[in-house]
Amino acid sequence: MPGDHASGDEHSRGDGGDVEGNEGGAGGTGGSGTRRTVKRTHWRDEQKVAIYCMLLERCVNGRLGKNVTKEVSEISKIPLRTVQDIWKKAKEKGGVEGILSKKPKNCGRKRIDFDPEALKQIEPRFRTTLGDVASRLNMSRTTLWKRLKEGKLRKHTNAIKSTLTDENQRRRVQWCLDSFDPTSLPEEPTFSGMYRIVHIDEKFFYRTRKSQNFYLALDEPEPERVTKNKNYIEKVMFVAAVARPRYDVDGTETFDGKIGVWPFTFEEAAKKDSPNRLKGTMVTKVITSVTRDVSREWLVNKVLPAIKAKWPASERGQTIYIQQDNARTHIPVDDPVFCAAAQADGWDIRLICQPPNSPDLNILDLGFFAALQSLFHKLFPGSLDEIVLKVFQAYEQYPTERTNRIFLTLQSCMREILNLKGSNHYKVPHMRKLALQRLGILPVRLQCDRIIVDAARNFLLNV
Structure with a gap:
């Protein structure tokens, strides 16, 4: 590997170190003809900024000395190629902006919020099934069921009590x-x-x-229970x-x-x-x-x-x-x-x-x-x-x-x-x-x- 004295001489395998690739001989099949998939690691922006700051502290006149990236890699427990890639991209694109992730921050389906106060405004007679509640909260029954599993609301079985004077x-x-x-x-x-x-x-x-519950095998016939009325x-x-x-x-x-x-x-x-x-x-x-x-x-x-x-x-x-x-x-x-x-x-x-x-x-x-x-x-x-x-x-x-x-x-x-x-x-x-x-x-x-x-x-x- 070349020394660390030049900003553009270091080779990198991308943003995060590991990538999906082939291993073996010609054609990427290897000796046994198998293909190995390596999971890529995506590093957070704050991690990459911290690495860049450590490199800046050790550079002299915008250049890194020998084995500086190796030293930073050992301290941060981040692969050497990833440290070198962070330094290269920062130099090429003018600083921190060059190493920040380009993934969109606000994409995909937006989470539907559940308002407990809106639930309280519904009459109890319209709160006996998830379908009734979902229709009055203007959300799908599946979404309401997920909020139930998250503990945003609870299911209550109401027992009737005797009237007391x-x-x-x-x-x-x-x-x-x-x-x-x-x-x-x-x-x-x-x-x-x-x-x-x-x-x-x-x-x-x-x-x-x-009505009686039974637990049966998949191929087991259902029990027969009969009565005249x-x-x-x-x-x-x-x-x-x-x-x-x-x-x-x-x-x-x-x-x-x-x-x-x-x-x-x-x-x-x-x-x-x-x-x-x-x-x-x-x-x-x-x-x-x-x-x-x-x-x-x-x-x-x-x-x-x-x-x-x-x-x-x-x-x-x-x-x-x-x-x-x-x-x-x-x-x-x-x-x-x-x-x-x-x-x-x-x-x-x-x-x-x-x-x-x-x-x-x-x-x-x-x-x-x-x-x-x-x-x-x-x-x-x-x-x-x-x-x-x-x-x-x-x-x-x-x-x-x-x-x-x-x-x-x-x-x-x-x-x-x-x-x-x-x-x-x-x-x-x-x-x-x-x-x-x-x-x-x-x-x-x-x-x-x-x-x-x-x-x-x-x-x-x-x-």
């Missing part, structure tokens, strides 16, 4: 305040353990969903009773909290022959109308005996509360038939009603039934008898530790209710209970900020 909100606040442990310090209000409360509620379990899929109503599980000091389960689950069904002999059964065969029938008398019968003959049979022996002298909602078919708390059965044999079992329009204050509606239904649908029942059998099976499979975590979720919801003065417009809080359980630091009871508790009490005084 002022009295409903007041009773919800009072209920949550009554759930505090009276022995806790005033500076640290703490919820009670809720060990003496049995939550009961009813739920329909359908034989199958109208998809609007009248076979279903059975169940009543479930669940209490909080118990654990000893070593963490061993001593009581699973599962009182029981019972279907509203009865058996009846078939009155005539059919292709499915002979006359006289016992057939399971669904109770089509669950009245107050039926509710009383199930409470007295099924729920109460199960509580007395499964309740921990060490706690049988304490008062047990059965919490129900305010459905019209439920019996009053002072029903004489129930009270007589609940107080028999030295037991003290009482019936209480949660605040109206408050499914978030019952663990069955809060999460137990949803998880149980998920387990149930994985078993794919095919008849009424199988619905009953599979619900029993799912109930037995339901993990006890999950029930314990739902009670903590209930207490976290109570904190939100107190904070919002009885409102139900809140998101169910997440406190990473499963991670805390794995670490062995899952709390038994939750505390509430004293400021929130005092504000809730003032709210009751001022209503």
Whole structure:
């Protein structure tokens, strides 16, 4: 290579060093007849200007000394040929302007900006699909979808809430305040353990969903699911009773909290022959109308005996509360038939009603039934008898530790209710209970900020 004493004597391979080229013998095929493609490196303008300034600092009377470009190349970690090319172009074209990139700076399709304020001006009823929103923002649906992926807007699934009157909100606040442990310090209000409360509620379990997701192989046939009428899929109503599980000091389960689950069904002999059964065969029938008398019968003959049979022996002298909602078919708390059965044999079992329009204050509606239904649908029942059998099976499979975590979720919801003065417009809080359980630091009871508790009490005084 010639020396660095002349500005135009250095050879270069272009703006950035590497270019696409051939390697080998004649014809560029090489010995093996293959062609190698080298990716070209494009250097930024600020890099090239910095190299030119370094060369200017080392030049004398507009000329570079020996090995100056090599020295600058080693310092900047830029190929020697690129350094030489920068110096050559700057000398030929009169300075910095000769080494700046000639690529256009503002070309191609312009980015369509998204205005969050314009989105806020659209009525909520026109914001249910991306197509509706895109048409009112005067942009394509694909562009709006890209902004969604970039986090410029978010998708929200809105759950309908129960309508609450002022009295409903007041009773919800009072209920949550009554759930505090009276022995806790005033500076640290703490919820009670809720060990003496049995939550009961009813739920329909359908034989199958109208729509079910499956993951299949590409050549696998689709499953066939049939029913006579998809609007009248076979279903059975169940009543479930669940209490909080118990654990000893070593963490061993001593009581699973599962009182029981019972279907509203009865058996009846078939009155005539059919292709499915002979006359006289016992057939399971669904109770089509669950009245107050039926509710009383199930409470007295099924729920109460199960509580007395499964309740921990060490706690049988304490008062047990059965919490129900305010459905019209439920019996009053002072029903004489129930009270007589609940107080028999030295037991003290009482019936209480949660605040109206408050499914978030019952663990069955809060999460137990949803998880149980998920387990149930994985078993794919095919008849009424199988619905009953599979619900029993799912109930037995339901993990006890999950029930314990739902009670903590209930207490976290109570904190939100107190904070919002009885409102139900809140998101169910997440406190990473499963991670805390794995670490062995899952709390038994939750505390509430004293400021929130005092504000809730003032709210009751001022209503």
